[in-house]
Amino acid sequence: MKTLLKIFAAAAALAMLPAAAPAQSAASAPAAATKSAPPSDAISARSQAAPAQPEAISGPNAGAAAAATTPAATGPAATNLPHASPTPGIGQPDGRIGFQDQFTPIGREALWFHNWILMPIITLVTLFVLLLMLYVIVRFRRSANPVPSRTSHNTMIEIVWTLVPVLILLAIAVPSIKLLSHQYSPPKADLTVKVTGNQWYWTYSYPDNGGFELVSNILSEADDKKRGEPRLLGVDERMVVPAGAEVKVIVTASDVIHSWGVPAFWVKMDAVPGRLNETSFKVDRPGLYYGQCVELCGARHGFMPIAVEVVTPAQFAAWVKSKGGTMPGQAKPVNGDATATSPITNPQPAPAAGSQATEPTSAGTAKPPVTSQSQATSSRGI
Numbered sequence: 409m410k411t412l413l414k415i416f417a418a419a420a421a422l423a424m425l426p427a428a429a430p431a432q433s434a435a436s437a438p439a440a441a442t443k444s445a446p447p448s449d450a451i452s453a454r455s456q457a458a459p460a461q462p463e464a465i466s467g468p469n470a471g472a473a474a475a476a477t478t479p480a481a482t483g484p485a486a487t488n489l490p491h492a493s494p495t496p497g498i499g500q501p502d503g504r505i506g507f508q509d510q511f512t513p514i515g516r517e518a519l520w521f522h523n524w525i526l527m528p529i530i531t532l533v534t535l536f537v538l539l540l541m542l543y544v545i546v547r548f549r550r551s552a553n554p555v556p557s558r559t560s561h562n563t564m565i566e567i568v569w570t571l572v573p574v575l576i577l578l579a580i581a582v583p584s585i586k587l588l589s590h591q592y593s594p595p596k597a598d599l600t601v602k603v604t605g606n607q608w609y610w611t612y613s614y615p616d617n618g619g620f621e622l623v624s625n626i627l628s629e630a631d632d633k634k635r636g637e638p639r640l641l642g643v644d645e646r647m648v649v650p651a652g653a654e655v656k657v658i659v660t661a662s663d664v665i666h667s668w669g670v671p672a673f674w675v676k677m678d679a680v681p682g683r684l685n686e687t688s689f690k691v692d693r694p695g696l697y698y699g700q701c702v703e704l705c706g707a708r709h710g711f712m713p714i715a716v717e718v719v720t721p722a723q724f725a726a727w728v729k730s731k732g733g734t735m736p737g738q739a740k741p742v743n744g745d746a747t748a749t750s751p752i753t754n755p756q757p758a759p760a761a762g763s764q765a766t767e768p769t770s771a772g773t774a775k776p777p778v779t780s781q782s783q784a785t786s787s788r789g790i
């Protein structure tokens with residue numbers, strides 16, 4: 409029974425870990441931010457020097473862009489890319505205890521498993537053991553029971569306390585193994601994105617779309633505010649994927665071990681130098697979802713957020729084109745209307761003046777904006 413208790417205690421602790429992590433990181437981040445704000449030390453200077461910082465929102469359209477990125481201004485249906493606004497409570501920490509709402513089939517299955525199998529069992533077992541202990545402490549205390557029983561065997565009880573835990577473990581094992589097998593045998597991918605962790609930023613490359621690569625850096629707090637993004641979670645270049653597509657993510661790192669985690673997708677994959685790890689997700693709801701590096705990777709570990717923007721297939725095609733990539737000819741449409749309304753030849757209608765939700769482009773064209781960084785990246789031919 410003691411061993412069983414230990415196992416359940418460990419299981420409970422493990423189950424609480426992922427839930428506690430975001431809260432912990434959210435709580436610790438501000439302090440860390442304040443500490444590392446002045447980039448005067450060598451490490452900060454190095455991290456600043458690695459990738460170019462995004463161009464700041466400035467110029468005549470800055471006000472409009474800032475205004476348009478308030479949650480009310482845009483939503484999942486926003487047609488401007490990138491920098492759709494986040495939806496409060498979705499894809500980001502919002503102060504609730506527990507997991508974020510899930511937007512992938514795996515995430516929903518795993519959350520159901522946690523909420524309806526693990527938590528009830530853990531709660532019942534814990535309460536049962538607690539009550540049992542209280543009963544024993546009170547009923548068999550020395551004053552109430554001066555002559556203790558010398559019983560050392562009870563076959564019936566021994567069978568019960570062996571069988572019941574086995575049955576409980578079996579009840580957990582069935583949905584658990586089912587979930588594992590779903591996680592490790594995803595359907596055929598519609599899109600592959602290679603994610604590389606670097607100290608302290610992410611690079612995303614799209615091998616199916618001509619191999620272009622994006623460098624994704626954290627935004628300054630001022631830019632987060634301007635764009636209406638959660639503090640320390642905004643990035644200059646988001647990973648963009650089409651809704652309804654099975655996205656295969658190949659994860660690696662260039663220097664130390666990082667981990668690419670997006671809580672709303674139930675995805676967390678270690679990024680290990682010299683090794684390709686693989687995971688996948690499928691999100692049906694267009695929108696913006698945030699994550700963070702979830703492996704302690706150095707001084708600025710807390711400052712390499714992840715932002716995944718899920719867009720319609722048509723918007724994705726337009727975005728790929730704006731980054732200098734190509735849509736594969738044989739690519740299957742991820743949604744029925746993907747090719748019918750393909751905007752490759754006519755990327756995006758010019759947004760009406762005043763309703764622009766994108767970051768301003770220097771030329772003021774209808775083309776989705778490209779930051780200086782991605783231009784630099786594509787000019788390097790990566």
Ligand SMILES: [Cu+2]
Nearest residue numbers: 666667701705
């Ligand atoms: Cu990292």
